[in-house]
Amino acid sequence: MRTKTAFKLLVLLALIFLVPLPALLAAHGDKRPMKKGILLVAFGSTVPEAQVSFDNIERSVKKSLPGVPVYWAYTSRIIIKKMAKEGKHVATPAEALAKMMRENFTHVVVQSLHTVPGAEFHGMLKNVHKFGGMDKGIKKVLVGYPLMATSEDVQRVAEAIIKVIPRERKKKEGVVLMGHGTHHPADVYYAALAYHLQKLDPNVFVGTVEGWPEIDDIKADLEKRRIKRVYLMPFMSVAGDHARNDMAGPEQDSWKSILEQEGIQCLPVLKGTAEFQEFVDIWVDHLKSAFSHLD
Ligand code: CO
Numbered sequence: 001m002r003t004k005t006a007f008k009l010l011v012l013l014a015l016i017f018l019v020p021l022p023a024l025l026a027a028h029g030d031k032r033p034m035k036k037g038i039l040l041v042a043f044g045s046t047v048p049e050a051q052v053s054f055d056n057i058e059r060s061v062k063k064s065l066p067g068v069p070v071y072w073a074y075t076s077r078i079i080i081k082k083m084a085k086e087g088k089h090v091a092t093p094a095e096a097l098a099k100m101m102r103e104n105f106t107h108v109v110v111q112s113l114h115t116v117p118g119a120e121f122h123g124m125l126k127n128v129h130k131f132g133g134m135d136k137g138i139k140k141v142l143v144g145y146p147l148m149a150t151s152e153d154v155q156r157v158a159e160a161i162i163k164v165i166p167r168e169r170k171k172k173e174g175v176v177l178m179g180h181g182t183h184h185p186a187d188v189y190y191a192a193l194a195y196h197l198q199k200l201d202p203n204v205f206v207g208t209v210e211g212w213p214e215i216d217d218i219k220a221d222l223e224k225r226r227i228k229r230v231y232l233m234p235f236m237s238v239a240g241d242h243a244r245n246d247m248a249g250p251e252q253d254s255w256k257s258i259l260e261q262e263g264i265q266c267l268p269v270l271k272g273t274a275e276f277q278e279f280v281d282i283w284v285d286h287l288k289s290a291f292s293h294l295d
Contacts, residue, residue, distance in 0.1 A: 036294060037069045037105040038287065039128075041093050042113040043120055044074030045238040046082050053238055053274035057113065060280050064288055069105075071096050075120045093124050097131040101138050107294045111144035111287040113237055113274070116189040118182035121146050144290040147237075147273070147282055148189050158196035160278035161204065166231060166269060174222055174230035174264075175204040178247045178255060181211020193235075203227060206235055207255075209246055215255050222264060229265040232256060237279075238272040 038061060042054065058070055073096040074080050083090050091099065093110065100108055110128045114121045125143055132141035148154050165175050179190045190208050197204045203225060207218040222230065232255060234243035247255050248268035256266045273279040 032104055032106060034107060034295070035103075035105045036107045036291075037071065037100050037109075038065065038291070039071045039073060039093065039096050039100065039108055039110045040113060041073045041075060041110055041124055042237065044076040044079035044083075044090065045240040046079055046086075047238065047240045047244075050238040050240060050272070050274075053272055056277075057274055057280055057283065060277070060284050061111075061287060064284050065291060068291075071100060075114075075124050092127075094127050094131075097128060097138065097141070101131065101134070106139045108138050108140070109142050109144055109287060109290045109294065111283065111290070112146040113283055114146040115180065115236065115273070116148055116182065116184075116186045117146050118184040118186040121186075122184070140294060142290045142293055144283075144286040146286075147279060148193065149286070151192075153282065154189065154192045155196050156282055157279070158193055158200055160273075160276070160282065161197065161206075161235070162200050163278050164271075164276045165204070165233075166267075169231050171201075171203065172227070173203065174225070174227040175201075175233065176218055176222070176230050176255065176259070177204070177206040177233050177235040178242065179206055179208040179211070179235040180242065181208025183210065187211035209242055215258055219259065219262060222259070223262065227264065230259065230267070232259075232266050232268040234270070234272055236272055237274040239270040239275075240272070243268075243270055243272070 040057065040061065054072070061070055073091045073093040075093065080090050080092065097108065112121050112124065128141055128143060131138050133139060145153070148157050161177065169175065181187055181190060190206055190211060190213065194206050194213065197206060205218045205221055207213045207215050232247055234247060236242060245251065245254065248270065249256065251257060256268060259266050
């Protein structure tokens, strides 16, 4: 009788001391000091000028959030592969976060450098959120909005566009921006942007390569307004392949050729949005806003 009671007591004692053990272990793991980091995620580009834009963004980020380590990743696998052939290694967002995890980062803001919350953005969102709250991993991962997310962003982007139009452009001359466009529902952002641009300056238009509005819609608008000279500008972070070929290239189906066939003179401006501080400031503001929610 006595031995049975003693045994029961022992089991009870073991339970009392064993139950809190996992909690104690977890608390032990939590002793890591808070380490905050930033991961900048762009679609990516192989043109050398892109690096100038990305360096400019990094400088602005470091100025706004001094002392916070900054990492980079691209979402385009095609571009990552092309870069690898040239001997340059660029990480995917998942690879970069795995590295940050090994380096004991506990809190990370992933800042999207995309233009709209489209397919590239949502694909990234899905992957990076898996890194938040892993055992012995990053405790919190927050994602900063791309260039246009809220209605206020769209308005601000429209105002930024007006500011970066070459000064020599006369009011009756047109400005045609080439956006990328997407099959994702976020393609509507380009129409929203066109609405704001029309309010600010009725001779400024935005079209897309892969979405709506298309160049034929823009051509009709230009004809309606009897515009004979336009500035062609990319509305993409980098003046890469689309800007150089589909917008300003000599091929028959480039926007330049299409408009020139209609007797509209074209003046291409090969500068991506990431080269202008007006747009960089918007991305950095989105980053700062996400960063303020880290703790
Ligand atoms: Co493309």
